[in-house]
Amino acid sequence: MKQCHDQINEILFTNICGLKKARGQLTASTDVKPEDIKDCVVADFSPQQCSKSCGTDGGRQNLTRSVIQEANEYGVRCPILRVEKTCNQFPCPINCELGSWSSWGKCSKECGGGIRGRVRQIKVRPDFGGSACDPQQETQQCNADSCDVDCELAEWTKFGPCSRACSGGSQKRIRKVISPAKGAGKCAKPMHPSRMERRECNTQDCPPDAQCEGKLDVVFVVDSSGSWTEKGFGVVKSFMSKMVKRFSLGPNMIELGLVQFSKRAQILQTLTTDPAKIDKAVSNLRYSRGLTDMAAGLLTAQTVLFKGRKTAQSLVVVVTDGKPSFKFSTKNVAAKLRQSGARLVFMPIRAFGESPFLREWSTQPWRENVFRVKQGLAELDEKQDQWVFKMLTSTCAKVGSELLRKLEGEKAAAAAEPVPVATTSSPSSTASQQDDVGFTATTITTTTTSTTTTTTTMRETTTLDQDAEFAKLLR
Numbered sequence: 001m002k003q004c005h006d007q008i009n010e011i012l013f014t015n016i017c018g019l020k021k022a023r024g025q026l027t028a029s030t031d032v033k034p035e036d037i038k039d040c041v042v043a044d045f046s047p048q049q050c051s052k053s054c055g056t057d058g059g060r061q062n063l064t065r066s067v068i069q070e071a072n073e074y075g076v077r078c079p080i081l082r083v084e085k086t087c088n089q090f091p092c093p094i095n096c097e098l099g100s101w102s103s104w105g106k107c108s109k110e111c112g113g114g115i116r117g118r119v120r121q122i123k124v125r126p127d128f129g130g131s132a133c134d135p136q137q138e139t140q141q142c143n144a145d146s147c148d149v150d151c152e153l154a155e156w157t158k159f160g161p162c163s164r165a166c167s168g169g170s171q172k173r174i175r176k177v178i179s180p181a182k183g184a185g186k187c188a189k190p191m192h193p194s195r196m197e198r199r200e201c202n203t204q205d206c207p208p209d210a211q212c213e214g215k216l217d218v219v220f221v222v223d224s225s226g227s228w229t230e231k232g233f234g235v236v237k238s239f240m241s242k243m244v245k246r247f248s249l250g251p252n253m254i255e256l257g258l259v260q261f262s263k264r265a266q267i268l269q270t271l272t273t274d275p276a277k278i279d280k281a282v283s284n285l286r287y288s289r290g291l292t293d294m295a296a297g298l299l300t301a302q303t304v305l306f307k308g309r310k311t312a313q314s315l316v317v318v319v320t321d322g323k324p325s326f327k328f329s330t331k332n333v334a335a336k337l338r339q340s341g342a343r344l345v346f347m348p349i350r351a352f353g354e355s356p357f358l359r360e361w362s363t364q365p366w367r368e369n370v371f372r373v374k375q376g377l378a379e380l381d382e383k384q385d386q387w388v389f390k391m392l393t394s395t396c397a398k399v400g401s402e403l404l405r406k407l408e409g410e411k412a413a414a415a416a417e418p419v420p421v422a423t424t425s426s427p428s429s430t431a432s433q434q435d436d437v438g439f440t441a442t443t444i445t446t447t448t449t450s451t452t453t454t455t456t457t458m459r460e461t462t463t464l465d466q467d468a469e470f471a472k473l474l475r
Contacts (some may be wrong), residue, residue: 032074040071040078050087058089096133097124104140111147111182115139151187152179153195161313163368165399166206170368172198191364198365206393207401212247214398216315217255217271217308219301220244223320225262226289232377233287236319236349239384241282246392248400249273255312257304258282261297263290270304294324298333298344305342314342315395322348322355322372334361345369345395351376368394 024034045063052059064082071077099121108114117139126132153175163169175195181187188194222240224233240258247254255271258281269281301316308314316337324330338344346358350372359366371394373380373387380387393399 036072037074038069038072039075040067041069042067042078042081045083052088054088054090054092056089056091058086061085061087091128093130094124094127095130096122096126098133098136099123101138104142107142109143111143111145111149113144114142116142147183149182149185151177151181151185154178156197159199161397162201163397164202164394165212165396166202166204166210166393168203169201169394169397170198170365171201172196206389206399207404208389209401209403210246210389210393210396210399211401212392212396212398213253213400214396215252215254215309215312216396217257217305217312218247218315218317218395219257219259219271219304221294221297221301221316221318221320222258222260222285223262223292223294223297223318224260224286224288225292225321225325227292227321227323228287228377230287233285235377235381235384237282237285239380239387240285240319241279242384242388243391244278244282245275246388249275249278255309257301258285259297259300259304260285260288261293261300262288263293265293265296265300267300267304271308291325292321292323293326294318294320295326295330295333298330298337302333302337302340302342305340313397314340315345316342317345317347317391317395319347319349322346322350322353322358327357331357331361338363343369343395345371347371347373347391349373349376349380351378 023037043066045065048062048064050059050061062082062084067078067081101120102118104116104118107116117137119137122133122136154177156175157173159171159173162171173196174190177187190196220240220243222236228236244256244258247256249256250273253273255273256269256278257271258268258278260266260268268284269277272278297318298316305314305316334344343363344361346355346362346369348355348358348370351374355372358370362369371391
């Protein structure tokens with residue numbers, strides 16, 4: 001740099017000055033005076049903008065200067081007024097480039113305020129004076145809610161089927177837990193009114209010839225252990241023989257299955273709509289003696305229901321002496337059976353002592369699902385028809401009655417006949433009678449004066465039929 005500076009000074013202040021002096025000496029012998037000589041005078045070079053800001057090859061830059069004084073015929077001509085040179089010949093700066101943020105990580109706390117973070121990777125590192133990278137990590141607060149959170153409940157479900165077909169049952173609807181309570185948060189128990197609501201249903205009296213109808217998969221689980229005597233088990237078998245005949249079997253009606261248990265469980269009949277198969281299965285009930293492994297019986301009933309219909313309600317009725325051998329395992333199996341959606345009903349035939357655990361194991365409310373024969377086998381033997389009627393109407397959501405259908409048909413036929421004279425009719429009368437098992441049977445009488453003979457015959461026949469039925473019920 002110094003050498004270049006020295007050369008410029010040499011040219012400007014030594015060489016040029018020497019030339020000017022020599023020129024003056026030469027012109028002294030001529031008519032041209034020194035003041036007549038006008039050399040070209042130019043300004044300093046002014047640089048223009050470089051074509052590139054950076055690059056290994058650089059850009060191009062123009063340098064221009066203007067003429068301050070033009071030369072005359074005796075003076076020195078103007079030098080070059082425009083030159084071009086390389087400029088900005090250095091690597092361009094490389095700025096930092098970052099990738100996209102990752103998703104937020106897991107919060108350090110589930111509640112009470114925690115921290116979560118996310119990161120991003122460097123795609124291009126900075127160089128040659130490029131801009132530095134922004135932060136590659138970022139954090140934020142999360143789960144700032146209190147650790148004590150009440151549970152969240154779903155909307156009310158629809159009301160389920162009625163627990164009884166007549167004489168007053170109940171149906172319920174519930175609110176399921178969507179998210180459980182946290183910390184010291186609260187959540188009502190399943191039976192609390194805020195989560196379960198019941199209403200009365202089917203309050204009409206039961207017809208004496210009630211027959212179980214509706215789409216229902218029913219499994220009877222019969223205790224054949226040594227808690228009975230062989231004679232006592234014969235009473236249970238007789239009861240079952242009558243009980244199964246009060247179910248209307250069919251593809252869109254009832255399907256019945258039968259299981260017996262003692263120290264082990266056995267499937268006597270899978271779900272079927274064939275009455276002959278059910279009758280044969282009941283006849284094959286055998287007194288087995290041994291332990292009362294009710295847990296095995298319930299597990300086997302659940303196996304039978306695996307092949308049940310998805311659109312049918314499931315019902316398991318356990319006929320037992322109420323003294324299971326393995327209470328802990330039976331409790332667990334009963335809970336799983338209920339959780340599968342099946343209704344679990346117990347019929348303990350026990351004269352002495354209570355079986356309070358059955359109330360816990362059954363579907364709730366237990367009063368609609370535990371039916372104790374308080375006087376034991378003696379009562380069941382004496383009042384089999386009443387207990388068949390009670391268990392039928394207490395477990396079926398829908399019952400049919402040939403008697404009522406016959407009355408309705410005859411009433412409709414009578415109403416369709418021409419009436420030659422003015423008629424008067426008395427409203428139907430209903431007489432209810434309650435037996436000592438705790439159920440109400442109903443006698444229905446309809447009288448139309450314009451069809452006295454027909455109605456009287458019908459009433460007499462009906463009364464005789466009902467009287468015969470009530471005689472059985474009230475024996």
